[in-house]
Amino acid sequence: MVPRVPALRxxxxxxxxxxxRAEKWLKAIGAASLLAQATGxxxxxxxxxxxSAPTPGHILRRxxxxxxxxxxxxxxxxxxEILKEVLQ
Structure with missing residues (x-):
């Protein structure tokens, strides 16, 4: 269950x-945490x-x-590439 946070839902x-979809989200959260420091x-x-980035290109540019x-x-x-699976 997704927490009752409108932005997360x-x-x-x-x-x-x-x-x-759970495995994709788990991998994406892990990838995001490993990229977090690099984004600043x-x-x-x-x-x-x-x-919630629009595309992987936005993260790349950051x-x-x-x-x-x-x-x-x-x-x-x-x-x-992992994040690409869940980005909208």
């Missing part, structure tokens, strides 16, 4: 996450902002802007 699209987003809302070299590593690209 809107993000997931329902009150319950079905078993077939505020710690209080970084997971939500990543998971990482590029936060990084001194403006580059991503291979692992970060893999995390973006």
């Amino acid at each position: 809107a993000l997931v699209g329902s009150e319950w996450i079905t078993l077939d 987003l505020p710690e209080r809302s970084n997971l939500y902002q990543i998971l 990482i590029e802007q936060s990084n001194e070299t403006g580059t991503l590593n291979y692992q970060q690209l893999q995390y973006l």
Whole structure:
């Protein structure tokens, strides 16, 4: 069950996450937590902002802007691929 937080329910699209979607969301939350520091987003809302990004490109751009070299590593690209499964 998704907590009774309207923003979370809107993000997931329902009150319950079905078993077939649960694995995707679990992987996406894990990927978002591993990318959070690289984005430079505020710690209080970084997971939500990543998971509610319009596209993986928005997250990519945020990482590029936060990084001194403006580059991503291979692992970060893999995390973006995982997030692609749940981003709307």
